[in-house]
Amino acid sequence: MTVEIDGRVIRSVDINGDVFRKAWKKLPIEVQPEAMQVIRSLLFQDIDSIPAKLHFHQLTSKEVPSRLDNKKKVKAWSLHITADDRYKASFTYENGTLYFRTCDLHDVVDKKP
Amino acid sequence: MTTAVIALSDSTVMELTGRRIKRVNTELSASHMGQSLVVRLASSMFESMHLYLLGKLASRFRDDAIWFKGAAKDAWDGNVDVRASLPRITPKLEKIKTSLLEFRKDLLDMQQRKGTTEKTKHALGRTVAAAVDLFDSVEAFRWTLLELEANYSPISQGWVANTPEELDQLFARMALEE
Numbered sequence: 375m376t377v378e379i380d381g382r383v384i385r386s387v388d389i390n391g392d393v394f395r396k397a398w399k400k401l402p403i404e405v406q407p408e409a410m411q412v413i414r415s416l417l418f419q420d421i422d423s424i425p426a427k428l429h430f431h432q433l434t435s436k437e438v439p440s441r442l443d444n445k446k447k448v449k450a451w452s453l454h455i456t457a458d459d460r461y462k463a464s465f466t467y468e469n470g471t472l473y474f475r476t477c478d479l480h481d482v483v484d485k486k487p
Numbered sequence: 488m489t490t491a492v493i494a495l496s497d498s499t500v501m502e503l504t505g506r507r508i509k510r511v512n513t514e515l516s517a518s519h520m521g522q523s524l525v526v527r528l529a530s531s532m533f534e535s536m537h538l539y540l541l542g543k544l545a546s547r548f549r550d551d552a553i554w555f556k557g558a559a560k561d562a563w564d565g566n567v568d569v570r571a572s573l574p575r576i577t578p579k580l581e582k583i584k585t586s587l588l589e590f591r592k593d594l595l596d597m598q599q600r601k602g603t604t605e606k607t608k609h610a611l612g613r614t615v616a617a618a619v620d621l622f623d624s625v626e627a628f629r630w631t632l633l634e635l636e637a638n639y640s641p642i643s644q645g646w647v648a649n650t651p652e653e654l655d656q657l658f659a660r661m662a663l664e665e
Contacts, residue, residue, distance in 0.1 A: 386649045387657075393640035395661055397633070410658050414651045436563070438638055450634065464634060471647075475637035481584060481626045483591070483619045 384416050385470035388441070394463075394474040401461065401477065409455035409463075409477070416453075421467060429454045433464070441466055441473040454480065500562050501572035504628075507558070508579045511551050511621070515586045518544050534607060541610040548617035555624035559631040569635045580629045587622045591615050 389395055401409065412428065424430040430453040437447040452464045455477060463477035518540070562569070569576075597603060598611045646661075648654035 386647055387654055388647045389657060389661070390643045390646045391637065391640040392643055393637045395643075395646070395664065398661060399664075406658075410654075414654050417648075417651055417654065436634060438634065441642070464637065475640065476633050478630070478633055480630075481622075483588070483622050485619065 382420050382422055383470060384419050384421060384467075384472055386472070387413060387417065388471050388473045391473065391475055393476050397476045397478055405456055405461055408457065409461060412453070412455045413463075413472075413474075416472065424453070427454075427457070429459065429462070438466060438475070440468060441471075442468050450475065497567050497569050497572050500558065500567050500569065501576055504558060504576055505579070507551065507554055508576075508583055511583050512586065514544060514547050514551075515583075515590055518590065534604060537607060538610045541607075541614045545610075545614040545617040548614070548621045552617070552621040552624040555621070555628040559624075559628040562635060563631050566638060567635055568639050569632050570639055573632055573636055576632070577629065580625055583625055584622055587618050587625075591618050591622075594618070 389398075398406070398409075416424065416430075421430070431451065433450045433452055436450040438450045440446040440448045448466050448468060450464050451467055451472075452462050454462050459482070460480060461477065462480040463474060465472045465474045467473075594611045594615050598608050598615075603611075646657055648657050
């Protein structure tokens with residue numbers, strides 16, 4: 375049996391970026407398993423149907439080098455990799471692959487203390 | 488009208504950032520001294536001075552926030568290679584953020600203190616808002632630097648997963664990577 379997967383489905387995850395892997399290793403050890411599960415959950419998901427709690431979205435103001443052709447620019451994306459929204463990762467989405475760029479703390483102050 | 492285009496280098500961005508960080512730290516240190524002086528004097532006679540100091544501080548924070556937003560845009564537009572400076576500048580940005588959070592807490596405590604007038608509470612609230620805006624700008628600037636670093640990331644091979652199981656293996660391998 376074959377299954378058609380259209381262009382909006384995440385088919386692979388690429389962490390070839392040295393900066394991403396270096397940043398990942400700096401994440402607190404207790405954060406990594408949860409972040410890993412979040413990234414794992416993205417495989418075979420339609421990018422238009424990612425749960426809202428992950429804050430999976432394009433960064434409208436940032437265009438970055440394409441991983442497929444570094445002379446071209448593409449939109450960057452980001453998502454929250456922990457449920458408490460304290461950590462996020464950025465990536466590009468090209469031809470069904472998430473190319474992870476970096477990850478780190480996403481520090482936000484409670485505006486209504 | 489001609490527009491001067493200044494090519495930003497990593498060293499320029501970091502030099503300017505370092506100077507702005509020093510300025511913010513000086514503002515925060517001076518505000519602590521000012522606040523404790525006013526608390527010691529503890530009289531509504533000095534409220535107008537207190538309000539003046541708070542207003543000035545809020546204005547400086549707003550100025551600093553605008554600076555960091557502009558610096559982030561300029562660094563991004565110039566695609567500045569920040570890899571050499573990032574390890575030095577990041578701890579300084581974190582220190583400002585910590586100081587701003589402490590300062591915010593102090594001001595919020597002051598707002599709740601018995602005897603604080605409504606006028607002072609409003610002024611404290613505006614200063615807190617300016618401090619929070621500055622915090623957000625510093626954090627956005629920090630993330631701009633992280634994204635710039637990612638723009639220049641070396642790309643290895645062999646780190647692609649097409650199934651959840653392959654991804655598990657990649658993360659396990661990453662934990663062992665030097």
